[in-house]
Amino acid sequence: MRDHWDNCVTHFDQDATRFIDEYFGDGQRRCFLMAAAGFDPRSPIIPNLLSTALRDNLHALFIREERGETTDEFLRESADQNEAELRKGIPNSRVEPITIFDPADNAPVGGNRLVALLRGMALPDGTTDIVLDMSALSMGIAFPAARILLEIAERSEGLNLHLMIASNPEMDVSIVGEPGEKVQAVRGFAGNAGRETTLPKARIWLPQLAKKRGAALERIKASLTDLYKVCPILPFPARDPRRADRLIEEFGEEIREEWEVDPRDFIYASEKNPLDSFRSIEMLKKRYDKTVKDTFDPQLILSPVGSKVMAAGAMMAAIKYDLTVQYVEVLRYEIDETAPKAPKMDIVHVWLDGPIYNGYAQQ
Known part of the structure; x- marks a missing residue:
């Protein structure tokens, strides 16, 4: 459909x-x-x-x-x-x-x-x-x-x-949210995470990296079990050609130590076209399902916490394939006046x- x-x-x-x-x-x-x-x-x-x-x-x-x-x-x-x-x-x-x-x-x-x-x-x-x-x-x-x-x-x-x-995207960076304590699935996006199966679960977490969203992503990561691997999503191409590099630097410790990300597992999606992130997640979903069929119960968990454009593509993939979207609701917002501005x-x-x-x- x-x-x-x-x-x-x-x-x-x-x-x-x-x-x-x-x-x-x-x-x-x-x-x-x-x-x-x-x-x-x-x-x-x-x-x-x-x-x-x-x-x-x-x-x-x-x-x-x-x-x-x-x-x-x-x-x-x-x-x-x-x-x-x-x-x-x-x-x-x-x-x-x-x-x-x-x-x-x-x-x-x-x-x-x-x-x-x-x-x-x-x-x-x-x-x-x-x-x-x-x-x-x-x-x-x-x-x-x-x-x-x-x-x-x-x-x-x-x-x-x-x-x-x-x-x-620069405005997204300037709006800083204080994350709440509870990690949960977005309403209507619990996906198939709770379904009964005799196969062992093998989950891939796709966190969308965004500046100053580390606390929220850490809380989401701590709530997840049976993780097979973490595939961070980075904005590229982006209006700032070095945005992805700066995010890798900001999340360096998590990427290397806590998430143990293989360099081949990064996902790059356009900051401008939501269909790019949609297609990337769709391709990963199809390949992963085919690879572990009859051996593991494959599950993709999305956490699109940054760019609204990239999040829209993730939302489309979550709807089409009934994927889980985990997030932490924001308690309050504030404006970071030191963030770079782009009119x-x-x-x-x-x-x-x-x-x-x-x-x-x-x-």
Whole structure:
């Protein structure tokens, strides 16, 4: 059903903005957008592009992720300003606060609450397209949303599903999250890790290396058993040609001592194209299954904690092959003002599902 994902329609940067203008601006489209209403400066970018093209034909659901009390007034004010801009730009919209942690025991519950919200939601009449804007949504919200919206699109005749991202890797580095204590699977992405089998498990962990994400990855690694090997995912090609080298340097001790990574086991995926990470994980999955068939129970465990573009490809692979996605929810965020800044914003569009793929046959 999702065989077209290895070669699906994508647009980047100027081609992506041109696609939005021409496709959504033809007057025939009725679009439902799901995006974030948070402090991240990327929150309004995709909504503003769609609003310009669609005008009154755009309806939106904006998720405001609430992580309890924050002492950072700048982040709170930024979120309020983004929310006000989004409400003004898209009158046919509503903002839904999602409490990420249960106040009673601080357990991560954001994914469950998002799922309950979407399960009870009805699309506006005449909707032709759904857009999921992952630019400023956390993994614990974006991944469950993608799975549910994909299910809606696949069972609805004539409905298109688009994934869009306003990407800025340098901004990802500047937004620093304090990881919580509990390691868990993303809601809807437990995969086959708990299935019963008579074969011994052989797990491969694919952590996406990202600057200042070491604490989160260490907690995830400590929770995993029966690991056969660790295959870190590095951004290459990347806007900064040395980004992968710097990450290897930052995670040097873990790579050499704790994870015992063979140099041949690194996975390199484009920082710009989500299909690159999707195809890399897909290829590893197929080869590993074939290699250990009838001897081990093969399992791939993903931890995409960095670039949203690379994470989107991992999400697609996890959905298609029912893979486990392990993560640690973020307690609170802060901005690292010393991080390098890059004003250029990359725009990514992936056409996940729709009539355009009717009759697709994998070659």
